[in-house]
Amino acid sequence: MDNLYIEEILEHYREPLNFGKLDKFDTSSRQLNPFCGDDMEIFVRFKNNAVEDIGFVGKGCAISIASASILTDYVKGKTKGELTKFSEKDMLSLLGIEVSETRKKCALLALAVLKDCF
Amino acid sequence: MKKDFPIFKNKINGKKLIYLDSAATSQKPQVVIDAILEFYKTYNANVKRGLYPIAEKATEKIGKVRQEVAKFINAINPEEIIFVRNTTEAINLVAYLVSHNIKREEGIITSTMEHHSNFVPWQQLALKKNADFLVLDIDENGFLDLDSGIKNYELRIKSAKIFAVAHVSNVLGTINPIKDIIKKVKEINPNILVLVDAAQSVPHLKVDVQDLGCDFLAFSGHKMMAGTGIGVLYGKKHLLNNMQPFMFGGEMIREVNIENTTFADLPHKYEAGTPDIAGIVSLGAAIEYLNSTGIENIQKHDNRLIKYALQKMEKIEGINIYGPRDLDRRSGVISFNINGVHPHDIAQVLGNMGICIRAGHHCAMPLHKRLGIPASARASFYLYNDEEDVDYLIKGIKEVKNIFSLI
Numbered sequence: 027m028d029n030l031y032i033e034e035i036l037e038h039y040r041e042p043l044n045f046g047k048l049d050k051f052d053t054s055s056r057q058l059n060p061f062c063g064d065d066m067e068i069f070v071r072f073k074n075n076a077v078e079d080i081g082f083v084g085k086g087c088a089i090s091i092a093s094a095s096i097l098t099d100y101v102k103g104k105t106k107g108e109l110t111k112f113s114e115k116d117m118l119s120l121l122g123i124e125v126s127e128t129r130k131k132c133a134l135l136a137l138a139v140l141k142d143c144f
Numbered sequence: 145m146k147k148d149f150p151i152f153k154n155k156i157n158g159k160k161l162i163y164l165d166s167a168a169t170s171q172k173p174q175v176v177i178d179a180i181l182e183f184y185k186t187y188n189a190n191v192k193r194g195l196y197p198i199a200e201k202a203t204e205k206i207g208k209v210r211q212e213v214a215k216f217i218n219a220i221n222p223e224e225i226i227f228v229r230n231t232t233e234a235i236n237l238v239a240y241l242v243s244h245n246i247k248r249e250e251g252i253i254t255s256t257m258e259h260h261s262n263f264v265p266w267q268q269l270a271l272k273k274n275a276d277f278l279v280l281d282i283d284e285n286g287f288l289d290l291d292s293g294i295k296n297y298e299l300r301i302k303s304a305k306i307f308a309v310a311h312v313s314n315v316l317g318t319i320n321p322i323k324d325i326i327k328k329v330k331e332i333n334p335n336i337l338v339l340v341d342a343a344q345s346v347p348h349l350k351v352d353v354q355d356l357g358c359d360f361l362a363f364s365g366h367k368m369m370a371g372t373g374i375g376v377l378y379g380k381k382h383l384l385n386n387m388q389p390f391m392f393g394g395e396m397i398r399e400v401n402i403e404n405t406t407f408a409d410l411p412h413k414y415e416a417g418t419p420d421i422a423g424i425v426s427l428g429a430a431i432e433y434l435n436s437t438g439i440e441n442i443q444k445h446d447n448r449l450i451k452y453a454l455q456k457m458e459k460i461e462g463i464n465i466y467g468p469r470d471l472d473r474r475s476g477v478i479s480f481n482i483n484g485v486h487p488h489d490i491a492q493v494l495g496n497m498g499i500c501i502r503a504g505h506h507c508a509m510p511l512h513k514r515l516g517i518p519a520s521a522r523a524s525f526y527l528y529n530d531e532e533d534v535d536y537l538i539k540g541i542k543e544v545k546n547i548f549s550l551i
Contacts, residue, residue, distance in 0.1 A: 030492060031547050040549070062488050063505060063518025085518065087486030088548075132488065 030123055031088065038092035043099045048081040055142040059135050064090050068098070068139045076105045082139075087132050093121055094136035106144060112137070145528045148173040148433075152528070159498030162536045167314050167344060167477050167524035168502055169366045172426075176369055179429035180422050190418055192395060202421055209428035210411070216431050217361065218352040219378055223410040226377040226384070227419050231343040232261040234362035234377035235308065237414065238339050239265040241387040242306050243273065250305035251276030253336075255288050256514045257313045260507040262341040266308055276300055280309075282514065285468045286316035290325050298332060306337040311345035315508050315522065316467035317450070317477030319349070326357045337383070343367060347526070348446055348475050350439050353378055365423060370430040374423030377414075384410055391416035442527045446476035449525045453478055453534045460541060462550060466515060476525035479506070482541065485548050487521040493547055494540040501537070 048069040056067035066084035070077055080098045084091070100120055101109060117137045118125060125133045146152045149171045152161055163171060189199035191206050207222070214222040228234045246252075252266045252275055270277035278300050280293040288309060294301065301307075307329055311322050326338050339360040345351055347368035353361050360383075365374035389396060389407055393416040398406040407413045434442070451471055457463055462483040468474045482490060491503035502522045505512045512518065523537055544550075 030496070031489075036548065060509075062486070063512070064486075065518070087488040089489075129488070129492070 030125070030129075032123060035088060035092040035121075035123060038095040039088040042082075042091050042095035044081050044095065045083065046081050047083055048079055051079075051081075053143045055139050057135065057139045057142065059086070059090070059131055062087060062090070062132060064132065064135055066090065066094060066135055066139050068094070068136065068143055070140075070143050072106070075107075076103055077101050077109070082136065086135070089121075089125065089129055089132040090135045093117070093133050094139075096120060097136045097140065101140065109140070109144070146530070148175070149528050150174055150177065156498055160536075162497075162499040162533050164523040164525065164529065164533060164537060165500045165502050166347075166367070166526035166529075167506075167522065169372070170347065170369050170526055171528060172369055172371075173430075173433050175433055176371075176426050176429045180371060180426050183422050183425045188421075191421060192412075205428070206419070206421065206424050209424050209431075212428055212431050213376055216435070217346065217378060218354050220354065221381055224378055224381050224384065226379065226411050226414045227424055228375045228377050229373055229420070230364040230366070230375035231259075231341060231362045232375075234360075234375055235262055235339065235341065236265050237377055237390050238306075238308075238360050238362070238379070239269050240390050242337065243269055244388055246273055246275060246305045248274060249276075249303055251278055251300055251303055253278045253280060253301065253304050253307040255280040255282065255309055256510045257282050257286065257288065257316065257318065258308070258310055258508070258510070259314050259341065259343070260509070261343075262308050262310060262339075263510060266306075276304070278304065279510070282318075282511075285470070286313060286318040286466065287468065287473070288320050288325060290328055294328065294332065301329060301336070302333050304333060304336050306339060308339040308341065310341040310343075311351070312342075312348070312475045312477075313467070313508075313511070314344050314477065315479050315506050315511055315520065317475045317479075317524075318468055319345070319473045319475055321473075322358070323356050330357065344475060344477070347434075347442075348439075349443050359383055365427040365430065368427075368430050369433060371420070371423040371426040373420040374427050376427075381410065384414065389413050389416070393417050395419075437527060445527055446525055447471060447474075449529055449531070449534060450474060450476055450478065452531055453523070453525075453537065456534065456538045457541070460538070460545075462545070463541070466520065476529075477522060478524070479520040479522040481517060481520055482544060482548075482550070484550055485544055487519045489548070490521040490541070490544050493544045494537070497536070497540050497543065499536055499540045 051069040051071045054069040064086035068082045071079045187198040187201040191203045210222045283289040337359045340358045342363040346363040361378040366372040396416040464481045466479045487503035
């Protein structure tokens with residue numbers, strides 16, 4: 027738990043990758059996390075059944091924003107089939123930090139929004 | 145004072161416990177823990193029924209605690225004290241009682257500063273009964289803005305059945321001038337019932353139900369050093385006598401026939417089933433401890449700590465502090481935000497340092513919406529906190545800024 031705020035996470039929080047709404051997108055979804063007051067919306071554009079581009083906007087804590095940044099970068103080029111198989115466990119290991127039960131909601135918000143996109 | 149509370153003797157993950165979340169729940173002194181142990185070890189028995197010595201002792205104890213509670217809030221009669229689980233249950237009980245005789249043209253009034261437990265039951269009742277639901281606003285300092293309310297909604301106040309309002313805000317620490325508020329509201333509508341949510345006031349300030357002039361008052365034992373399953377509803381005797389019981393079953397009946405049932409007198413009419421006897425015992429011990437410390441001394445202590453904390457916090461760049469600056473009208477609660485950091489990250493960094501604060505909306509979403517923020521971090525104080533705890537808090541906030549490179 028002491029390693030939650032490692033430099034990599036903080037960098038993603040300060041300057042998140044893929045932050046912003048896409049001009050052209052095929053699908054989008056928005057979710058609120060009432061526990062934290064987090065608010066996240068993800069936009070996806072597909073080409074040949076794979077993610078061509080992805081963007082997100084929202085407000086949230088370091089963990090939820092860093093997760094969205096890392097996840098959106100990871101899924102570029104992945105097919106819908108690959109995304110369907112991508113699990114919560116995969117998300118937590120992609121994040122690479124140990125997250126407590128109460129903060130899992132933050133770490134998994136981006137994934138939940140993404141899964142809701144298709 | 146910390147020496148009376150065994151939890152402070154332990155290290156948590158190798159760190160000293162800096163507990164600044166007493167608005168959520170309070171720590172328990174040894175005397176309260178001992179009272180619970182003594183009950184289970186020496187006179188555990190169900191109350192009212194047994195004719196053997198330990199049952200009589202347990203029954204007698206409950207009666208005695210009821211008297212102590214009545215004295216503590218200056219109720220005229222111990223029968224006006226109903227033991228419930230917590231403030232939430234007490235308020236829901238009143239909402240249920242009122243639901244039987246509320247007429248369609250009679251409205252319900254509450255405010256934007258309420259805890260959800262004093263908001264949602266009334267909102268739901270209004271929806272169910274299609275009744276007028278008036279939510280009074282707060283002023284810039286976080287006090288209930290009754291004057292604007294009266295100016296804008298006098299007719300709605302005149303026709304309202306009940307007005308439910310917090311004595312002290314669990315987010316802002318605002319101490320509403322509740323006596324004055326009740327007087328003004330009853331001048332406009334003498335028949336209105338007033339329920340005071342005293343969850344954050346009874347543990348910290350002198351509360352006198354006769355002086356306030358309220359009809360109902362609700363509070364929780366666990367915020368005043370008692371166990372977690374005991375709360376109190378105070379209600380004026382004639383009102384409680386004229387209302388229908390909420391739960392039916394054991395301990396609340398006089399006679400049961402196949403065709404009908406007559407109910408027991410107050411307070412048992414509203415206390416169906418075996419009560420939380422250990423909880424009641426713990427409440428008695430907590431009140432004894434509060435009396436020996438002196439509630440006025442606790443208020444002074446809270447006040448001193450708030451002053452000390454606010455002076456230090458205000459010097460930190462990028463911090464936003466909510467609630468009144470007039471410290472005489474503020475209880476031991478400080479909610480704040482740091483620019484660029486989510487409150488949950490503040491609480492987590494502090495938590496890793498052994499400093500316990502709370503982050504989120506503190507069960508007051510309408511208030512956070514009114515303040516225009518999604519969430520806040522909250523430090524709250526009680527009699528066992530001291531200046532050193534505040535120094536740790538300041539150190540923690542500086543560490544948050546450091547981690548997030550905000551210095």
